[in-house]
Amino acid sequence: MTDFPVEQDQATQSEPATQATQGFNVESQATGESCHAVVFSTNGDGKFEFELEGASNEIFLGRSPDCEIQAKDMHVSKKHLRIYRDEQLCYFIEQLSPAGTFINTQYMKKGERRVLNHGDAITITSQLSSNTIPFASFFFRMTGQTEVTASREVANLAKVRVDTSDCDLRHLVTDGWVRRQWDISQKLGGGAFSTVKLGVRTKKGSKEQLMPGLRCAMKIIDKRKLTKFQRKRSSGESLNQEPELISSLQHPNIVSCLEWFQTETCIYLALELIHGGDLLHDLMSGGCLTEMQALRIFRQICSVVEYLHVTVKLVHRDLKPDNILLTSRDRDTMTPKLADFGFARLNMKSMDCHTYCGSPHYFAPEVIRAAQDPSCGYGKPVDMWSLGVNLYIMLCGMQPFEDEDLDMQILHGCWQFDVPKFHEVSEQAKDLIRKLLAVNPSERINIQETLKEPWLCTDGLATLVCSTKVDGVQRGEHPAEPGHKKRKVEFDPAS
Numbered sequence: 068m069t070d071f072p073v074e075q076d077q078a079t080q081s082e083p084a085t086q087a088t089q090g091f092n093v094e095s096q097a098t099g100e101s102c103h104a105v106v107f108s109t110n111g112d113g114k115f116e117f118e119l120e121g122a123s124n125e126i127f128l129g130r131s132p133d134c135e136i137q138a139k140d141m142h143v144s145k146k147h148l149r150i151y152r153d154e155q156l157c158y159f160i161e162q163l164s165p166a167g168t169f170i171n172t173q174y175m176k177k178g179e180r181r182v183l184n185h186g187d188a189i190t191i192t193s194q195l196s197s198n199t200i201p202f203a204s205f206f207f208r209m210t211g212q213t214e215v216t217a218s219r220e221v222a223n224l225a226k227v228r229v230d231t232s233d234c235d236l237r238h239l240v241t242d243g244w245v246r247r248q249w250d251i252s253q254k255l256g257g258g259a260f261s262t263v264k265l266g267v268r269t270k271k272g273s274k275e276q277l278m279p280g281l282r283c284a285m286k287i288i289d290k291r292k293l294t295k296f297q298r299k300r301s302s303g304e305s306l307n308q309e310p311e312l313i314s315s316l317q318h319p320n321i322v323s324c325l326e327w328f329q330t331e332t333c334i335y336l337a338l339e340l341i342h343g344g345d346l347l348h349d350l351m352s353g354g355c356l357t358e359m360q361a362l363r364i365f366r367q368i369c370s371v372v373e374y375l376h377v378t379v380k381l382v383h384r385d386l387k388p389d390n391i392l393l394t395s396r397d398r399d400t401m402t403p404k405l406a407d408f409g410f411a412r413l414n415m416k417s418m419d420c421h422t423y424c425g426s427p428h429y430f431a432p433e434v435i436r437a438a439q440d441p442s443c444g445y446g447k448p449v450d451m452w453s454l455g456v457n458l459y460i461m462l463c464g465m466q467p468f469e470d471e472d473l474d475m476q477i478l479h480g481c482w483q484f485d486v487p488k489f490h491e492v493s494e495q496a497k498d499l500i501r502k503l504l505a506v507n508p509s510e511r512i513n514i515q516e517t518l519k520e521p522w523l524c525t526d527g528l529a530t531l532v533c534s535t536k537v538d539g540v541q542r543g544e545h546p547a548e549p550g551h552k553k554r555k556v557e558f559d560p561a562s
């Protein structure tokens with residue numbers, strides 16, 4: 068009947084109905100509201116709303132003039148389906164016709180009955196796809212509900228006329244669907260707009276890997292906070308940018324996204340669970356890395372950046388230790404995995420970005436300049452700068468820039484190798500940091516040049532030459548004012 072891949076267990080369940088699954092507010096019935104639920108059409112000229120009122124327990128939808136809800140299209144059967152409810156005011160739908168009906172993305176066969184949830188889309192069509200206009204389509208809503216469901220996603224898919232101007236509603240599900248599919252508990256981390264929690268899949272999903280018991284890091288993004296940020300920064304990005312970008316990337320050093328979905332208030336990214344924490348916490352608890360450890364990790368990070376800049380043509384814009392996850396706590400074997408594509412931007416032109424975003428200690432000078440002067444833009448070199456800051460931190464455990472007058476220090480390149488740890492660090496590594504922290508982006512090395520740097524091509528410490536001097540000014544860096552050391556690597560909750 069249909070070649071649409073029928074997703075099991077989507078927003079509408081065939082499990083027994085309860086008031087909880089439908090979220091129906093019985094109290095509002097007791098207070099005398101006569102309208103319990105509404106079916107409204109969303110396509111064609113015959114837009115209408117049908118209210119299921121106090122007395123009626125069932126209605127029919129079809130071509131016949133006897134039906135409460137009429138659909139004129141010849142593909143619709145005379146009595147196509149029945150919507151009815153029980154004493155608990157739980158609603159059901161029964162398919163009466165052999166012709167196709169979808170509830171959200173679930174196909175219903177003749178004789179099949181399902182629970183009807185608030186927000187469900189009822190689409191009468193032979194095939195649910197973006198280039199098919201359905202024969203008829205409806206929304207089911209209950210009074211006093213705030214939950215929106217997968218219906219609008221389906222409506223989008225079937226080109227139904229629904230106002231989706233508020234945001235892009237792909238992969239839209241109900242809060243109830245999230246509760247039924249995922250057990251989301253212990254907090255793993257978080258930032259300004261999101262919380263990352265341990266998620267365990269409780270039901271089999273549409274993809275093979277989505278098996279019950281699957282553990283993931285569930286990143287939950289607060290849409291309201293993110294929208295506020297995007298408006299303030301006029302960033303022009305869509306809310307779905309992060310899930311869409313991360314789902315499209317494939318690299319052994321990038322956290323993979325197993326699935327994503329959204330409710331009315333949050334975006335959920337089910338990410339591959341990385342067990343060793345992030346590099347920031349590793350550096351805070353264990354101090355800096357040895358040069359060989361840093362070299363091994365940095366090489367892998369550079370390989371990701373090469374993939375992003377050269378293959379995908381994307382600027383990450385937030386390369387920092389908190390966004391570099393580690394597969395284990397063993398510094399000699401752990402593998403870094405880049406996360407957090409919240410600020411990432413597909414960037415075809417070199418100076419396309421203008422938004423002041425990222426984390427202040429990792430800002431390249433041109434990001435600060437772009438914030439001061441809207442005619443300035445920036446591009447991939449900002450990631451190269453951040454790589455320089457990251458490498459500096461990995462090797463000595465301190466930030467190159469102090470908190471005070473941070474922007475001025477960055478704009479003037481006021482930093483130096485003044486941390487004693489740098490006595491043990493090779494000239495090749497320092498040379499690379501200098502090339503990455505070049506204030507002028509056109510003088511900064513790019514990722515391909517970085518990968519050819521002697522330090523990154525080295526096989527072992529034997530070939531690295533260590534400097535014995537406490538250096539700084541003599542290397543051409545502009546020294547920071549004395550009395551510094553407000554440069555501890557720490558968690559920035561505002562970032």
Ligand SMILES: Nc1ncnc2c1ncn2[C@@H]1O[C@H](COP(=O)(O)OP(=O)(O)O)[C@@H](O)[C@H]1O
Binds near residue numbers: 260409
């Ligand atoms: N896949 C993951 N596995 C384990 N922990 C994670 C994962 N993704 C994120 N985290 C933890 O959550 C923190 C915040 O995640 P991130 O994606 O950077 O969110 P934000 O955009 O809020 O900064 C990370 O620094 C890390 O500690």
Ligand SMILES: [Mg+2]
Binds near residue numbers: 258
């Ligand atoms: Mg982050």
